[in-house]
Amino acid sequence: MKRLDALRGPVPPRPHDARAIAALAANPGCARRAVLDAAGVDKDGTARHLGFPAPFGQSQFAITRGNVFETLVKENGCAELLRLMRELLGLPVAQVGYQDVENVGSHLRASHTRALIDRAARESEDSAVFYDHPLFSLEIAGHTCYLEPDVVAFQLGGRFHIVEIKSFAVIDGQAEPEKVAAAARQAAVYVLALRTLMAELGHDPERVSHDVVLVCPENFANRPTATLLDVRRQLAVLKRQLTRMTRVDRLVEDLPPGLTFSLDPDSEGVPTRPAAELAEALARVPARYAPDCLSTCDMCMFCRDEARACGSTDLLGRQIRDQLGGVSRMTEALALAEGAAEPAEDQEEVARLLRLANRLREECLA
Amino acid sequence: MSALTALARLRAVREGVAQPITTVRHCHLSDRPMVFIPLRMAGEAAAPLGAMVGTDPEHPRLLVVPQPRNRDLRFAFAGELAEVLLPYIEGFGKTTETVEKRGGEPYERCLDAPQILVPNRPAVAFTGLLGRSTRFRRADGPYPVHPSVPLLGRWLTYFADRSAQPGSSLLPAVTEVLGAHWATGQSGLEDANLAALLGWIDPPAGMDGRRAAQEAEDPLLWPPAGPATDPGFDNEVLAPAIRAYEEAPTSRAVERIARALRTQLEPTWRLMWRAVELLRALPEGSRVADRWEVDRGSFTRFVERIAEGAPPQARRDGAVSAAARLAGLERARASYDVQRAYDDPLVMAEYRLTGEAFAGVVTGAEPEHFEGEGRSRKLRPLIRVRTDDPVRLAPGTAVGSPDRRGHGAEVLGFADGEILLKITKGMGRGKVPAPGSVPEPGERVCYTSLTDDFQSSAALPDPENTPWTHGGPPQEYVPDDDDAQEEWS
Numbered sequence: 097m098k099r100l101d102a103l104r105g106p107v108p109p110r111p112h113d114a115r116a117i118a119a120l121a122a123n124p125g126c127a128r129r130a131v132l133d134a135a136g137v138d139k140d141g142t143a144r145h146l147g148f149p150a151p152f153g154q155s156q157f158a159i160t161r162g163n164v165f166e167t168l169v170k171e172n173g174c175a176e177l178l179r180l181m182r183e184l185l186g187l188p189v190a191q192v193g194y195q196d197v198e199n200v201g202s203h204l205r206a207s208h209t210r211a212l213i214d215r216a217a218r219e220s221e222d223s224a225v226f227y228d229h230p231l232f233s234l235e236i237a238g239h240t241c242y243l244e245p246d247v248v249a250f251q252l253g254g255r256f257h258i259v260e261i262k263s264f265a266v267i268d269g270q271a272e273p274e275k276v277a278a279a280a281r282q283a284a285v286y287v288l289a290l291r292t293l294m295a296e297l298g299h300d301p302e303r304v305s306h307d308v309v310l311v312c313p314e315n316f317a318n319r320p321t322a323t324l325l326d327v328r329r330q331l332a333v334l335k336r337q338l339t340r341m342t343r344v345d346r347l348v349e350d351l352p353p354g355l356t357f358s359l360d361p362d363s364e365g366v367p368t369r370p371a372a373e374l375a376e377a378l379a380r381v382p383a384r385y386a387p388d389c390l391s392t393c394d395m396c397m398f399c400r401d402e403a404r405a406c407g408s409t410d411l412l413g414r415q416i417r418d419q420l421g422g423v424s425r426m427t428e429a430l431a432l433a434e435g436a437a438e439p440a441e442d443q444e445e446v447a448r449l450l451r452l453a454n455r456l457r458e459e460c461l462a
Numbered sequence: 463m464s465a466l467t468a469l470a471r472l473r474a475v476r477e478g479v480a481q482p483i484t485t486v487r488h489c490h491l492s493d494r495p496m497v498f499i500p501l502r503m504a505g506e507a508a509a510p511l512g513a514m515v516g517t518d519p520e521h522p523r524l525l526v527v528p529q530p531r532n533r534d535l536r537f538a539f540a541g542e543l544a545e546v547l548l549p550y551i552e553g554f555g556k557t558t559e560t561v562e563k564r565g566g567e568p569y570e571r572c573l574d575a576p577q578i579l580v581p582n583r584p585a586v587a588f589t590g591l592l593g594r595s596t597r598f599r600r601a602d603g604p605y606p607v608h609p610s611v612p613l614l615g616r617w618l619t620y621f622a623d624r625s626a627q628p629g630s631s632l633l634p635a636v637t638e639v640l641g642a643h644w645a646t647g648q649s650g651l652e653d654a655n656l657a658a659l660l661g662w663i664d665p666p667a668g669m670d671g672r673r674a675a676q677e678a679e680d681p682l683l684w685p686p687a688g689p690a691t692d693p694g695f696d697n698e699v700l701a702p703a704i705r706a707y708e709e710a711p712t713s714r715a716v717e718r719i720a721r722a723l724r725t726q727l728e729p730t731w732r733l734m735w736r737a738v739e740l741l742r743a744l745p746e747g748s749r750v751a752d753r754w755e756v757d758r759g760s761f762t763r764f765v766e767r768i769a770e771g772a773p774p775q776a777r778r779d780g781a782v783s784a785a786a787r788l789a790g791l792e793r794a795r796a797s798y799d800v801q802r803a804y805d806d807p808l809v810m811a812e813y814r815l816t817g818e819a820f821a822g823v824v825t826g827a828e829p830e831h832f833e834g835e836g837r838s839r840k841l842r843p844l845i846r847v848r849t850d851d852p853v854r855l856a857p858g859t860a861v862g863s864p865d866r867r868g869h870g871a872e873v874l875g876f877a878d879g880e881i882l883l884k885i886t887k888g889m890g891r892g893k894v895p896a897p898g899s900v901p902e903p904g905e906r907v908c909y910t911s912l913t914d915d916f917q918s919s920a921a922l923p924d925p926e927n928t929p930w931t932h933g934g935p936p937q938e939y940v941p942d943d944d945d946a947q948e949e950w951s
């Protein structure tokens with residue numbers, strides 16, 4: 097823990113959100129991100145200071161619309177949500193309770209969430225309860241992360257459902273597939289966190305449904321509609337990726353002593369650390385850049401620049417890299433294709449393919 | 463993604479400029495395309511913010527919605543868009559040709575069809591949503607709109623639906639078209655940025671593709687091509703301008719928003735026309751006209767549907783029409799792939815790479831070879847082809863050739879790096895092969911197992927016989943008052 101604090105420097109750690117965990121799981125081979133996240137480093141601020149800000153601005157129009165919609169759904173103790181759930185699950189729910197976990201203050205939220213979920217799981221009576229602003233924890237690569245979902249868990253007939261409120265529209269029963277996919281990946285993180293909690297409390301984790309309730313505006317109006325989203329596949333992927341991740345403590349062990357990513361903020365919080373020195377420190381932790389990083393990680397511009405500097409085939413995308421049989425340098429792949437380099441033993445097949453491709457291109461463009 | 467494209471991308475990195483991955487253009491390009499660049503308000507499903515549209519590169523028309531959350535202003539926008547698009551679209555419906563069909567009634571087909579170019583796939587989707595949000599409106603009743611609005615909605619829906627059809631050129635997304643003809647030195651993901659993509663394909667003088675693409679990522683220099691706007695622009699420029707309009711909806715306030723949107727749209731407008739020039743410079747593939755003919759036929763049928771007063775397209779397909787549509791799309795995809803390969807040696811090279819095609823030189827020919835006896839005696843010329851390609855075609859495989867239309871052969875076997883082929887089709891009806899129908903020694907030939915004659919799809923029932931497991935026969939879709947009055951907030 098001390099070590100992680102030292103890596104971060106004299107600032108409070110950044111909390112994780114499900115989006116970050118889903119993104120982390122999407123690139124499990126990246127040690128750099130795993131270490132930065134575990135240490136709670138402010139990646140956005142770091143990238144900015146390095147001169148490589150991520151292009152992740154948010155429009156105030158979108159933020160406003162998202163907030164308005166969420167408020168609408170949660171208004172009056174989630175009355176609208178209750179109506180939707182009744183319809184969706186076809187269950188007669190007379191009574192409903194509403195618990196805003198946020199009221200207890202941030203330092204108690206995790207334990208309070210825990211106690212509330214434990215009580216709900218023990219009680220057999222059929223009253224539904226919404227939990228607003230719960231706080232879950234989840235172990236990622238041997239490191240505990242706290243999740244602050246603005247999500248509501250709902251307990252009904254002894255089962256818990258994760259509710260995701262998203263402001264993208266469902267039009268005639270269809271929504272943008274990428275947005276639904278992203279929501280499903282995030283929701284899977286919450287399902288996993290809640291299941292882990294249930295298991296710790298000695299309850300059956302399967303009481304947390306893999307059917308997540310996705311609440312979105314319907315058609316072109318602001319009226320919400322709810323859909324069940326089966327996240328079993330995302331859960332399986334998430335679990336597999338999480339077990340594949342090297343434990344952070346092992347990653348940290350291998351780092352040179354005294355290494356830190358601190359921005360050395362002055363009393364005003366303004367970074368004073370020379371950017372070049374910080375870049376050097378970051379270079380000590382290997383990254384695994386992929387174009388997907390451009391939409392998922394604050395460090396993307398920095399890592400892309402680094403990948404360019406060494407001419408990595410990663411720049412062109414996973415598919416191309418696979419086509420190149422994992423040859424990691426672009427110049428090397430070209431040399432193989434043009435017969436300027438002899439293939440190593442494990443490269444014979446890809447070299448043959450590339451030489452053929454090269455001959456065909458020459459022939460057709462002659 | 464094949465090793466060929468991978469190699470082209472590597473070359474692009476080394477040369478600093480995008481590399482061709484085709485030798486011809488595979489899409490139709492109209493002499494007078496309509497360029498349409500819509501912008502959407504962030505966070506909203508289908509709230510138009512503005513658009514730049516027109517057929518004259520020098521005179522774009524700028525449409526502006528000063529407060530995108532205002533329903534009346536949105537319909538006013540739809541009305542203005544209709545003013546530009548409908549005369550253009552309807553103009554093509556006027557001149558037709560009569561098509562004589564073997565064994566069928568002759569029918570009329572428009573001589574040409576409209577082509578609307580949008581920057582990217584999200585713009586196609588947004589076009590569809592604009593269509594969806596306007597096609598059910600009515601000119602009478604509680605919330606009347608201008609009669610052109612629902613008509614526009616049906617057209618936009620038609621174009622967006624049609625663009626799912628592989629090989630259709632009625633509503634192309636320009637980034638996709640460019641990406642199908644050039645490989646850049648960046649990832650496919652980054653190619654979705656029109657300015658970056660064009661930066662690689664056509665970097666400004668004195669700059670290499672990578673630099674140009676890097677500059678293109680700066681939203682201040684190159685605003686996004688829409689429909690999503692740059693969040694920085696939203697927060698710093700647009701939001702205050704809209705607020706000013708809300709406080710005092712004067713023409714000055716509208717002008718301020720219009721000026722702001724113009725800065726975001728004009729660079730893309732220029733890029734779109736630059737893309738048109740680049741694509742025009744490519745020679746057109748020989749089967750492009752065939753596919754455009756199919757587009758013209760489809761367009762003509764929709765013109766007729768509208769003239770007959772058919773109702774707007776349903777909200778959702780019934781089970782049978784959805785299945786039929788899917789099967790149709792699959793067939794079109796396969797056929798489009800084959801046609802491109804037949805039109806373009808560089809596309810065919812993809813299949814040579816996998817062994818489904820080969821090219822080589824004819825080393826021997828026996829043009830007057832016969833098979834069978836008596837009445838069943840048939841002309842079956844034989845040829846031998848030497849190739850260096852890694853052929854993976856089993857004896858007995860039927861093959862076609864891009865060199866000769868209607869020509870067909872069968873693989874007999876392999877010997878000493880040579881392939882023995884038996885010509886089965888395209889020799890004419892005479893006792894000896896028609897002149898030129900059998901390749902001669904020394905000639906370069908190409909053969910492939912890809913063929914364009916696909917089996918017709920598995921029999922689907924007529925819509926009225928949809929089994930109950932699939933929802934039963936669909937109700938005839940009749941838009942009702944609810945549709946016409948649906949909120950668009």
Ligand code: SF4
Nearest residue numbers: 126384389393396399
């Ligand atoms: S951007 Fe860099 S740090 Fe982030 S996941 Fe990608 S490679 Fe890792």
